[in-house]
Each structure stands twice: as structure tokens, then as C-alpha cells.
Amino acid sequence: MIKKLIAVVLVCMLALVSVACSSGSKTPSSDANENTSSNNESESTPSENGSSEGESSGDPAFMKFPKPVDVHIGMSVSPVDKTLPPGDSAQDNQYTRYLRENFNINVIVDWTAAEGENYNQKVSLAIASGDLPDGLVVNDRTYMVRAAKSGLLYDITDLFEKYASKQVKEIMASTQGRAMENASYNGRMVSLPNITVDTDGIYVMMIRKDWLDKLNLPVPKTLSDIEKTAKAFIENKMAGEHTIGIVGPDKNGRPYSTFLRSSNNRFGFDPVFQAMDAYPGYWLDDGTGKVVYGTLTENTKKTLELLARWYKEGIIDPELGTRDSSAEVVNANQAGIFFGPWWSIGYGNGDSFKNDPNANWQAYPVYSDDGKWNVRMKTVGTMYTLISKKASEDVAKAIIIMNNVLVRDEGIFDTSVAISWYPLRNVMAPADECEYEYKELWKILRGEADPEDYNIPGNPYKLMYSDAKAIKNVVKPADPNSEMLNVQDFDQTDFGKFQRFYSLLIGNRPYATITPDKKVYSVTYNQTETMERKWANLQKLEDEAILKIILGQEPISSFDEFVEKWKAQGGDEITAEVQAEYDKKNK
Amino acid sequence: MKGKRGNVEKHYYLMVLPGLVWLFLFSIVPMVGIVMAFQDYNPGLGIFGSEWIGLENFRYLMQLDDSKQVIINTLIISSGKIVLNLLVPLIFALLLNEVTQLQYKKLVQTIVYLPHFISWVIMASIVINIFGYRGAINTIRSWFGLEPRLFMADPSIFRQLVIGTDVWKSFGFNAVIFLAALTSINPNLYEAATIDGANRWQKTRYVTLPELRPTIVLLGVLGLGNILNAGFDQVYNLYNPLVYSTGDILDTWIYRLGLTNLQFSLATAAGLFKSVVSFVLITISYVLAYKFADYKIF
Known part of the structure; x- marks a missing residue:
């Protein structure tokens, strides 16, 4: 009898192999928002702390609850962060205490997961089980839509109107309604969107200027210049035997950004595509109102042909697409050129300077052969704070207030504790924050402005004042009139500040000082109905085909086969959907 | 009674x-x-x-080009693993059994046993480094004047790589079972064989192997239960889009469907499909084991 029972049980167990999958972990590629405005931002003084509190009494956006309100959250944490003082935790640190003391908001962390893939998995499971904590930040709109569609989210349309601070509303308004549109489902606001700086999606060329100087070469402007320069770097063994000309995406990276992930694509070839007037991964208007998918265009094909040739000639990293981490190569100073957004030098390659304090990384646009700088523009933001439908009204209010507080007070917290410990942190920054800071910081460096000029409470450019106070200690330009800083013009003692200013003043220089000739937006940055089902398959098809062509595993002629396949496996259907949405919008 | x-x-x-x-x-x-x-x-x-x-989800699954490819990949990788994970430890155990110096034997056993305890997350990094463009293998190739090869991006060898590294990682551990079985063989049999004039090879052929047969069959049958588990941890940490065509297996595919793309129903359907196929295969293997080896678990 028992034998039989065991048999039945065993059989059942074997039959149930895996309904849900087991977990695996991957190192997350560097998270953008971490880099754009994370650690080391500013110093706090107690007096400021006090003053901002005083001002806000009576404003519903900063009201103190009469009774403590418990807010349960799920939280993404960095496994390598060491900034929490001993005894503090995700649930009990300076930020949560600040919220408890000033607003009676009591944060309870239900679960934590390591940032990146692990966290996404956890979010995915939370949605799948229909069991969301009160508040949760998700990294992708797909999660938000999925949760909204399932009726798991709190409709905050009215609460937001009433309780969001003026500052938050101003930043939202600066996107011309795009942020609100993203945060809504069926016309109701169901999440708090993040709003990140435009320059997170502007890709430029990062190059070792000191290598150029050593070889007496000019700064390359066009693709053929870049080709020659990269060849020169390799031939002259600038980093020894294994010098890499141009770094490419690693195994978690992408050769170009896409409409779903339109920003912060480091080590992609976006500027190369753009210089050929190609915008793969974006939905484009072909000029007549007809929607085409950018990957399928003739220009994309031509660019792929070029990249394949570069790869064959050894100009691009031979380990493209399989490398564990491309950042390692840059940090080890083995490479001369890579492409990325403004923070890729400074924030993104700190170790490069630690290994060689004279590594003079500079950022420049890549021009087309007729001298045009084309850029693709990102969507407003990709992260969303979700509020569970099961949350009480007070809890929903509390989460909106937590966001107000973050936007208002981020500049005054003690930054020795990483700001990522702020519960439900979701960045809201004016789209032009980096360019604004670039211009104002230069005014200070030239002596045209005084740091105290920026002491404006409620300024949406929330880091401006603290940056203004610090800039002169870190940046000492040899020639204040040229704006062409070199690494030697920086004091690296306060390394966090050094990284921030390096990104702001050098990485961001192209976009802050040069107006692009053409700005390309995707027709949509969101998924349509059919995409939810079929996009994953198409994306896989695309990733595989593109990488194989670049690596020379397939000839360029296979591109046409890929296009046919893509169309047949749902691409045509999806294009028609995007077209319909586009037509509706243009009416 | x-x-x-x-x-x-x-x-x-x-x-x-x-x-x-x-x-x-x-x-x-x-x-x-x-x-x-x-x-x-x-x-x-x-x-x-x-x-x-x-059955809408199943219908859609069957329409996808991927599903067939993924099943083929899974079957090839897992059957390779099952066969080699049986043969290599067996041969290794037999060889080690012939070693007379006890300390050396213990040392070897411990060393080959170790990789089993390293998680694939770490192991994958090691493998990627060894087979990397400037890794150990390519360095050796360069001594013979061969061009470096990008192993991790080559669909034609990815399966072999997955099978090979898995066997390398686990053969020491699997050999333990055989070593245990070897010690339980009655020494009288060997003595009798010696008297009959059998040499070492003949002893292995006519005494050791027949005595080990139940163990081999048992492990084989148990292994067949995993015919559709080609090793999620390993493949997930080793693969990249370039080798999807030969390296994407059911588990990684279900993972991407379910957790990355939030297609919960579709992923469940794929999981259930996998379970049903596994169940059929296990039943068949069980019947075969009974037929050919007269071996029954229940």
C-alpha cells in the first residue's frame, strides 16, 4: 500500500517539472538612474533641513499625518553598497527616519532583492501572484501595464492632483504631457512615472584624447575618421598587444537602443547608426505618414555592412556580444573608443581614472559624411512607482508625499548614505537638468555667478545649489574661457564629486553646447496589444540576426531573409497596429 | 501475518x-x-x-518556430549529458579503482569532486574566461599558429561546450556512487578469477562490470527522468543571442516567456507541455529498464 502511495507521489512529482522556472542570476548592467544621480551628491546642513520643513506646514503635499501610516514596500538593493552605517537597515535608515519624524510615514520593507535581473524577477512574481506590496518601483512599463490591466493598481488620478507638490507638477508639465500619458492606463493615472534627463538617451563617442595627442591625430568626426583612428590605436599598441579599437556591447548589452529601452545603452553602436541616418529599434515615420520599423531600413543594412567589415578587420572588440562586461575593458584602459550616454565617462568608468589618473577621456558627437549630427531621442522615463489597489487612501497619499519629499529634499540629505536607500526612490528631474547645470556651472567657473545665487528653495534643479558650492574645489580649469577641460583640470580627491563633474562637464558637453541637426523620436515607446504576445519572439529574431551579421557568422545578404521572417512572424501585424495608433494620434 | x-x-x-x-x-x-x-x-x-x-496557448506555442528548435536543443543537450555523465564517471571510477596508492587516490578523488560544489553563476564566468578570445584555449591554439576562435559565440560548438563543461563539473561527484558500488563487490569473485588466470582487463570485463550493472541501470533510468532538463543554471549563465539557435533550451525559453515577458499562461503551458513529455519518456524508460535489465524501482 505504502509502495503504491509513494509511487503515485513520485510520479506526480516527476510530472510536475517546472510550472514556474527556477531562478538564475546575472550581473545587472549598470543601471542608469543609479549613475545619473546617485551617491555623493551634496552635503546637508541641519539648518536647511529645518527650514524646508517649516515652510511646508499647511501644504497638503508635505502634510504630517496625525497618526503613523504604515507603508509596505518591496525594494531593490545594491549588493555592493556599503554606505549604510552599522545598525541601519533598508527599513531603518536616515531616510526612513526622516519620513517617520516629519511626516509620520512608517516604511515597512516587505522584501528586498538585488537590483537588476533579480529584482525584476521578484516584481514579475509579485504581479503574477497578484500580491503587490503597497508601493513598488518597476523598471519597465511592461510591468506597469500588466499590473494595470489586471486591475492591481490604485487609481491615483485625483489624489495626485491634490497631493503632488508644485515642484513635481512642474517637472511633469515640462514633458508636455508625455510623462502623464506614460503613467496612465485607459486614461487614468495609475503610477508615478520617473522623468529622467534627455541626455540619458543621447549617445556620443568617448575617446582617449591623450592617445590622440600622443599619435598627433585630430579628433575624428565622421565614421571614416573613426575607422582610421581606431586602426592607429591598434597599430601603435596604445594599450599594449591587445589594444581594442572600439568597444562593443557585452553579453547583456544591446547593439543599439530600442523604443522599449530608449536610454542609457552603453557600449552600443547608436552613434554609428545615426551617422548613417539609421535608427534601428525605433518606429519611424517614413516621411509620408507611413510607419516603418527602423531595423528593417536600407540604411540599417548599410550600417551593418560597415560594422561587419570593421569587425572583420579587427577594429571592433573581437569578443563583442560574448564578453562578460565591456565596462571592464574600459576600466582596465585597454580601449580607445566606445559609445554611450553622458555618464559613461565619469560616473561610468571611475576605475579607469583610478588605474590611470591621466586617462583623458573626452566626448564628441559622431557626424554623418555630410557633417550632420543626428540623434535619437529617448522616452521620458522608464521606471514607475506602482501603488497597490489594496492600499488604503492614506497609504496612497503617503506614497505621493514620499515622492514630493524626495524631489524637494534630495539635495539636502547627508549623501554619505547612498540615495538609493530612499524608499520607493524614483527619479524626477527636469529633462534639461544636465544642460542647465552645465551652463550655470560654467558661469560660476568663469566668475560670472556666485554659488549663493542658486540657493532657491523649491528649485526643480534640485542638485544645482550643492553642485554650485562644490564645483570650484573640484574643477580648476587651465583656461576658463575655452570650456575644453582635460582630466588634469580636475581634483580627484573627492572622487564622487569628481565623477559627477566629469560626466556633467565633459560627458555632457556635446549635447549641452552643440545643437543636433536632426532629432528622431520613435512613433511609440510602448507596446501594442499584439506586441505583448509576439514581441519577445521578434526581438529574439532581431538580436540573433543583427549580431550574426556583425560578427560575420551570416553574410549581409541574410538581412533580407531576416526582414521577411520578421514580417511573417507577426511584424506586419504589429506594424499595422502601430500605424493605426499613430493615425489616431495625428487626427 | x-x-x-x-x-x-x-x-x-x-x-x-x-x-x-x-x-x-x-x-x-x-x-x-x-x-x-x-x-x-x-x-x-x-x-x-x-x-x-x-488550448489556445498550446496552439500558439506550436505555431512558434522557436518551440521545435528549443525542444530539439533540449533533447540533444540533455541526452548528451545523460550518456556522458554515466560513461565518464564510470570509466573514471574503474581507473581510479585500479590505483593502489591510497593517498594519491584520495587526493585525486577530492580534487575532481570539488567543482561540483561551485555554482554555475561562478563556473560560467570561469568557463567564459577559459574559452574567451584571449583565454587559455586560444593561447594554446596560438602556439600552433592557429587563429583565435570565439568559442562562446559559435552556435556549432555551443552544445558540445555545454555538455563538456557539465560533465567536467560533475563527473567527480557522480563517480562517488560507482566507487561505493565497487567496494561492495565481493572480493571472493576477484580471488576466484585470479585463480582461473584472469588478467586485470578480464576481471574488469567479467566481474566488475556485471556486478555494477544494477547501479548503471539505476543511474541511467534516474537520468532519463531529466531528459527535458538540460540545465537551466548552466545554459542561462553561458548563452547569448548568438547561440540561441543551438543553445536555447526549454527552461531558458520558458523563463524568458514567463518572467521576462510576463506571458504567464504561455509559460505555464510550455511548462506543462514539458512535464507531459517528460512523463511519457520516463514511463518508456522505466519499461525499457525492466525489459532489458530486469530492473524495477517500484
Whole structure:
């Protein structure tokens, strides 16, 4: 009898192999928002702390609850962060205490997961089980839509109107309604969107200027210049035997950004595509109102042909697409050129300077052969704070207030504790924050402005004042009139500040000082109905085909086969959907 | 008589109980979730409220080009692993058994045993480094004037790489079972063989191998249960889009469907499909084992 029972049980167990999958972990590629405005931002003084509190009494956006309100959250944490003082935790640190003391908001962390893939998995499971904590930040709109569609989210349309601070509303308004549109489902606001700086999606060329100087070469402007320069770097063994000309995406990276992930694509070839007037991964208007998918265009094909040739000639990293981490190569100073957004030098390659304090990384646009700088523009933001439908009204209010507080007070917290410990942190920054800071910081460096000029409470450019106070200690330009800083013009003692200013003043220089000739937006940055089902398959098809062509595993002629396949496996259907949405919008 | 035996063994039933409770809670209860495969699952409504759509998910799965490729990949990789994970440890155990110097034997056994305990997350990094463009293998190739090869991006060798590294990682551990079986062989048999004038090879052929047969069959049958498990941890940490065509397996595919793309119902359908196929294969292998080796588990 028992034998039989065991048999039945065993059989059942074997039959149930895996309904849900087991977990695996991957190192997350560097998270953008971490880099754009994370650690080391500013110093706090107690007096400021006090003053901002005083001002806000009576404003519903900063009201103190009469009774403590418990807010349960799920939280993404960095496994390598060491900034929490001993005894503090995700649930009990300076930020949560600040919220408890000033607003009676009591944060309870239900679960934590390591940032990146692990966290996404956890979010995915939370949605799948229909069991969301009160508040949760998700990294992708797909999660938000999925949760909204399932009726798991709190409709905050009215609460937001009433309780969001003026500052938050101003930043939202600066996107011309795009942020609100993203945060809504069926016309109701169901999440708090993040709003990140435009320059997170502007890709430029990062190059070792000191290598150029050593070889007496000019700064390359066009693709053929870049080709020659990269060849020169390799031939002259600038980093020894294994010098890499141009770094490419690693195994978690992408050769170009896409409409779903339109920003912060480091080590992609976006500027190369753009210089050929190609915008793969974006939905484009072909000029007549007809929607085409950018990957399928003739220009994309031509660019792929070029990249394949570069790869064959050894100009691009031979380990493209399989490398564990491309950042390692840059940090080890083995490479001369890579492409990325403004923070890729400074924030993104700190170790490069630690290994060689004279590594003079500079950022420049890549021009087309007729001298045009084309850029693709990102969507407003990709992260969303979700509020569970099961949350009480007070809890929903509390989460909106937590966001107000973050936007208002981020500049005054003690930054020795990483700001990522702020519960439900979701960045809201004016789209032009980096360019604004670039211009104002230069005014200070030239002596045209005084740091105290920026002491404006409620300024949406929330880091401006603290940056203004610090800039002169870190940046000492040899020639204040040229704006062409070199690494030697920086004091690296306060390394966090050094990284921030390096990104702001050098990485961001192209976009802050040069107006692009053409700005390309995707027709949509969101998924349509059919995409939810079929996009994953198409994306896989695309990733595989593109990488194989670049690596020379397939000839360029296979591109046409890929296009046919893509169309047949749902691409045509999806294009028609995007077209319909586009037509509706243009009416 | 029977009743009496039942009484005597009561405490054994009690000892089995915790295991059965565990099994019930973690393996039987979650099986209810299988219904998701036949629904358009909506987390807000849960598995009791979601709309039923019959076999729609399965129909769509079968339409996908991927599904066939993924099943083929899974079968090739896992059968390679099953066969080699049986043969290599067996040969290794036989060889090690012939080593007379005890200390050396223990040392080797410990060293080959170690990789088993390293997680694939770490192991994958090591493998990627060894087979990397400037890794050990390519350095050796360069001594013979060969061009470096990008192993990790080459679909034509990815499966071999997966199978090979898995065998390398686990053969030491698997050999332990054979070594244990070897010690239980009655020494009289060897003595008798020696008297009959058998040499070492003949002893292995006519004494050791027949004595090991039940163990080999047992491990083989148990291994067949894993025919559709080609090793999620390993493949997930080693693959990249370039080798999807030969390296993408059912588990990684289901993972991407379910957790990355939030296609819960579709992923469940794929999981259920996998379970059903596994179940059929296990049944067949069980029958075969009984037929050819006269071996029964239950």
C-alpha cells in the first residue's frame, strides 16, 4: 500500500517539472538612474533641513499625518553598497527616519532583492501572484501595464492632483504631457512615472584624447575618421598587444537602443547608426505618414555592412556580444573608443581614472559624411512607482508625499548614505537638468555667478545649489574661457564629486553646447496589444540576426531573409497596429 | 501475518510523514496552478477567476518556430549529458579503482569532486574566461599558429561546450556512487578469477562490470527522468543571442516567456507541455529498464 502511495507521489512529482522556472542570476548592467544621480551628491546642513520643513506646514503635499501610516514596500538593493552605517537597515535608515519624524510615514520593507535581473524577477512574481506590496518601483512599463490591466493598481488620478507638490507638477508639465500619458492606463493615472534627463538617451563617442595627442591625430568626426583612428590605436599598441579599437556591447548589452529601452545603452553602436541616418529599434515615420520599423531600413543594412567589415578587420572588440562586461575593458584602459550616454565617462568608468589618473577621456558627437549630427531621442522615463489597489487612501497619499519629499529634499540629505536607500526612490528631474547645470556651472567657473545665487528653495534643479558650492574645489580649469577641460583640470580627491563633474562637464558637453541637426523620436515607446504576445519572439529574431551579421557568422545578404521572417512572424501585424495608433494620434 | 507486519512498521510510516507533508505542500498543491495553461491568466482575478481559453496557448506555442528548435536543443543537450555523465564517471571510477596508492587516490578523488560544489553563476564566468578570445584555449591554439576562435559565440560548438563543461563539473561527484558500488563487490569473485588466470582487463570485463550493472541501470533510468532538463543554471549563465539557435533550451525559453515577458499562461503551458513529455519518456524508460535489465524501482 505504502509502495503504491509513494509511487503515485513520485510520479506526480516527476510530472510536475517546472510550472514556474527556477531562478538564475546575472550581473545587472549598470543601471542608469543609479549613475545619473546617485551617491555623493551634496552635503546637508541641519539648518536647511529645518527650514524646508517649516515652510511646508499647511501644504497638503508635505502634510504630517496625525497618526503613523504604515507603508509596505518591496525594494531593490545594491549588493555592493556599503554606505549604510552599522545598525541601519533598508527599513531603518536616515531616510526612513526622516519620513517617520516629519511626516509620520512608517516604511515597512516587505522584501528586498538585488537590483537588476533579480529584482525584476521578484516584481514579475509579485504581479503574477497578484500580491503587490503597497508601493513598488518597476523598471519597465511592461510591468506597469500588466499590473494595470489586471486591475492591481490604485487609481491615483485625483489624489495626485491634490497631493503632488508644485515642484513635481512642474517637472511633469515640462514633458508636455508625455510623462502623464506614460503613467496612465485607459486614461487614468495609475503610477508615478520617473522623468529622467534627455541626455540619458543621447549617445556620443568617448575617446582617449591623450592617445590622440600622443599619435598627433585630430579628433575624428565622421565614421571614416573613426575607422582610421581606431586602426592607429591598434597599430601603435596604445594599450599594449591587445589594444581594442572600439568597444562593443557585452553579453547583456544591446547593439543599439530600442523604443522599449530608449536610454542609457552603453557600449552600443547608436552613434554609428545615426551617422548613417539609421535608427534601428525605433518606429519611424517614413516621411509620408507611413510607419516603418527602423531595423528593417536600407540604411540599417548599410550600417551593418560597415560594422561587419570593421569587425572583420579587427577594429571592433573581437569578443563583442560574448564578453562578460565591456565596462571592464574600459576600466582596465585597454580601449580607445566606445559609445554611450553622458555618464559613461565619469560616473561610468571611475576605475579607469583610478588605474590611470591621466586617462583623458573626452566626448564628441559622431557626424554623418555630410557633417550632420543626428540623434535619437529617448522616452521620458522608464521606471514607475506602482501603488497597490489594496492600499488604503492614506497609504496612497503617503506614497505621493514620499515622492514630493524626495524631489524637494534630495539635495539636502547627508549623501554619505547612498540615495538609493530612499524608499520607493524614483527619479524626477527636469529633462534639461544636465544642460542647465552645465551652463550655470560654467558661469560660476568663469566668475560670472556666485554659488549663493542658486540657493532657491523649491528649485526643480534640485542638485544645482550643492553642485554650485562644490564645483570650484573640484574643477580648476587651465583656461576658463575655452570650456575644453582635460582630466588634469580636475581634483580627484573627492572622487564622487569628481565623477559627477566629469560626466556633467565633459560627458555632457556635446549635447549641452552643440545643437543636433536632426532629432528622431520613435512613433511609440510602448507596446501594442499584439506586441505583448509576439514581441519577445521578434526581438529574439532581431538580436540573433543583427549580431550574426556583425560578427560575420551570416553574410549581409541574410538581412533580407531576416526582414521577411520578421514580417511573417507577426511584424506586419504589429506594424499595422502601430500605424493605426499613430493615425489616431495625428487626427 | 500481514496485519502484524503493518503494526510493527507503524513507526516507519510516522518517519515518512514529514517528507510526505513536504511533498504535498510543495509539489502537489502548486499543481493546481497548471490550470493557468488553459486560461488567459489575469493576476488580478487569480486562477479561479481568469477567463478560460482552452488550448489556445498550446496552439500558439506550436505555431512558434522557436518551440521545435528549443525542444530539439533540449533533447540533444540533455541526452548528451545523460550518456556522458554515466560513461565518464564510470570509466573514471574503474581507473581510479585500479590505483593502489591510497593517498594519491584520495587526493585525486577530492580534487575532481570539488567543482561540483561551485555554482554555475561562478563556473560560467570561469568557463567564459577559459574559452574567451584571449583565454587559455586560444593561447594554446596560438602556439600552433592557429587563429583565435570565439568559442562562446559559435552556435556549432555551443552544445558540445555545454555538455563538456557539465560533465567536467560533475563527473567527480557522480563517480562517488560507482566507487561505493565497487567496494561492495565481493572480493571472493576477484580471488576466484585470479585463480582461473584472469588478467586485470578480464576481471574488469567479467566481474566488475556485471556486478555494477544494477547501479548503471539505476543511474541511467534516474537520468532519463531529466531528459527535458538540460540545465537551466548552466545554459542561462553561458548563452547569448548568438547561440540561441543551438543553445536555447526549454527552461531558458520558458523563463524568458514567463518572467521576462510576463506571458504567464504561455509559460505555464510550455511548462506543462514539458512535464507531459517528460512523463511519457520516463514511463518508456522505466519499461525499457525492466525489459532489458530486469530492473524495477517500484
